[in-house]
Amino acid sequence: MGTQTRWLGARATAIRVGSDWNCYESTTTTRTRRSFSLCCRWSPLTTLASSMPYEKELAAAKKAATLAARLCQKVQKALLQSDVHSKSDKSPVTVADYGSQVLVSLILERELPSELFSLVAEEDSGDLRKESGQDTLKCITELVNNTLANEGSHSFSTLTTDDVLKAIDNGKSEGGPVGRHWVLDPIDGTKGFVRGDQYAIALALLHEGKVVLGVLACPNLPLATIGRNQQNSSSNEVGCVFFAKVGDGTYMQALDGSTQTRVNVSAVDNPEEASFFESYEAAHSSHDLSSTIAEKLGVKAPPVRIDSQAKYGALSRGDGAIYLRFPHKGYREKIWDHAAGCIVVSEAGGIVSDAAGNPLDFSKGKFLDVDTGIIVTNQNLMPSLLRAVKESLNEKASSL
Known part of the structure; x- marks a missing residue:
């Protein structure tokens, strides 16, 4: 590479990483359950899941999400504001966002070659096909090729820009109730990513309309507990992968692939001892409504506000007991x-x-x-949380 400069967009601004000008860093206890959860509650799929345990699919998903996380880590370290441009919905899109989607698409297709591939994903290649997006496209292509090379994979020949565009557009599936569909957010929490805070690579598999497995790669989430009075852990270890498949529990391991640990949500049943998560950005969820609900419920702790589905991961290991999300009117999840x-x-x-x-x-x-919104908690707190939500929403409606 030498000191050759790679350009990102019309402003032609380069990122310096290490000693090289480049657009990326160049680096050579079982619990008994009475039923399945609400999002994966029992259906004829339960029997199907026992005979098709999704082990191969979960392994492929973990590999894809972990590799995408490594790419994202490199870019975040070198992030300049000029890396970000806007889509029509005004949410930031980064080189890493596209690169992450390319890697997940490629890895899933390679690891599961005999399956009909359907991917429902956030990004499409529209902006990159424009003249103004050509420099960014070249940077993404080089970034992905470098990440694959560092992985030591010999399964991929050097990708062209056309290969990258095709991989991005693999995500155009509409999903639905029939067959298998992978669901991907290549960087969930792009605003957190740009700030240097929390984000996640979120990958799930739907089978006949039900979620049967999921992986959350959270590169900036500490391995130690976060939550009330612990938002800044003394531990320097960061980077978690959470993964689950239907009927088999949830596990966490470090992003580097260390020993996995089974995790469980908090068993707290006293709201006064509970803490709750909500979106960092007020534009993503009504903080005022969440505050009202927490007060009615009797929660004493202030909210823990972090970006992305890292909240789900933290909740799954008991860092908090409640997650409240109430988007503003007109928003569709x-x-x-x-x-x-x-x-x-x-x-x-x-x-x-x-x-x-x-x-x-x-x-x-x-x-x-x-x-209206989405609420997450344990079985002990859900009845009282639903009552507090109903009362708060009724009060809000009557005040309009």
Whole structure:
């Protein structure tokens, strides 16, 4: 590479990493359950899951998400504001966002060659096919090739820009109730990613409309507990992968692949001892409504605000007991923002539902039809949480 400069977009700004100008860093206890969770509740699929345990698919998903996380880590370390441009919905999109989607698409296709491949993903190649996106496309292509080379994979020849565009557009599936569909958010929490905070690579598999496995790679989440009075852990170890498959529980391991540990949601039954998570960005969820609900419920601790589905991961290991998400009117939840997190929490013993207590339905395409918001907690707290939510929503409606 020498000191050759790679350009990102029209502003032609380079990132310096180490001693090289480049667009990336160049580096050579079983619990008895009475039933399945709400997001994966019993159906004829339960019997199917016992005969098709999804081991091969889970291994492929972990490999894909972990490799994508490594790519994202490199870019985040070298991130300049000029790396980010806007989509039509004004959410930031980064080189890493596209690169992550390319890697997941390629790895899943390679590891599962005999399966009909369907991927429902957040990004498409529209902006990259424009003249203004050509420099960014070249940077993504080089970044992906470098990441694959560092992995030591000989299964891929050097990718062209056309290969990259095709891999991105593999994510155009609409999903639905029939067959298998992978669901991906290549960087969930892009604003957190840009700030240097929490984000996640969120990957799930739907089978006949049900979530049957999920992986959350959270590169910046500490291995130690976060939560009330512990948002800044004394531990320097960061980077977690949470994974779950239907009927088999939820596990966590370090991003470097160390020994996995089974995790469980908090068993707290006293709201005064509970802490709750909510979105970092007020634009993503009503902090005022969450505060009202927490007060009615009797929660004493202030909210823990972090980006992305890392909240689901933290909740699954008992860091907090409640997650509240109430988007502003008119917003439609996408399946890739919750599919992986849903099964990670539910297989850890938690419950995920909409504000009326209905299970999330991932069988209707890219969007979730939810009543007002999404709430997550353990079985002990859910009845009282639903009452507090109902009372708060009624008060809000009567005040309008």
